[in-house]
Amino acid sequence: MDLTFEALDSALAADLRRGGPDANGQPAERGAISDGEGVPCRHCLSHVPAGREYLILAHRPFPAPQPYAETGPIFLCADDCGRWHGAGVPPIxxxxxxxxxxxxxxDHRIxxxxxxxxxxxxxxGxxxxxxxxxxxxxxxxxxxxxxxxQCRIRCALSA
Incomplete structure (x- = not known):
């Protein structure tokens, strides 16, 4: 079975980098600098490189609020990065x-x-x-x- 690991949408990542609102309606926090470990970007699905700035924001990977639509903190490279399109399990x-x-x-229910x-x-597996x-x-x-x-997985047949 072919699985696709989906990263954060590029248009959403660009909007957040420009100061667009996160899931809580506020701009992402800026100024954090990565040590190169433990800072997984949800767009490139790699760790933000050491010495680079990253954003901290609230994310809800669902189209609308509802009881099963969990919201939580994520990291995002502050600079543009390429969206993950690789095969297999992403580096993060x-x-x-x-x-x-x-x-x-x-319908987005557990x-x-x-x-x-x-x-x-x-x-x-x-x-x-x-x-x-x-x-x-x-x-x-x-x-x-x-x-x-971290990311979403889809079966290639239902992607």
Missing amino acids: LATSPDYLLKGYSA VYGTGRVVPAADLA YAAGLFEDPRVAFVDVRSARNNCF
């Missing part, structure tokens, strides 16, 4: 021992019973298994420790 998912994965329906903390090495359930339209990857949104 190789730095933690595990992640929280949850399957969601097409499919109960799909949420699990999964070892990083098993991300693709667990996600592929979730897509065997026809109710699962996409899988969100979140930090197992802080619940921060």
Whole structure:
């Protein structure tokens, strides 16, 4: 099964960099400088390089507020960066021992019973298994420790 790991949309990233509102209606915080580790950009899905500025903002990866539309903090390269389009698991998912994965329906509701903390090495396998359930339209990857949104996974057939 081919999986696609989706990064933050480029138009949204550009708007946020220009001072557009985040999920809380405020501009992103500026001035933070990366040490090169632990600062995963949700657009390029790589860590913000050491010495480079990054933005801190609230993100809700859903089209509208509703009970299952979690909002939380994310990081974004302050400078333009290329959107992740690579094959396989993105670099930001190789730095933690595990992640929280949850399957969601097409109407953006959690499919109960799909949420699990999964070892990083098993991300693709667990996600592929979730897509065997026809109710699962996409899988969100979140930090197992802080619940921060990392990226979204889609089955190539439903992308």
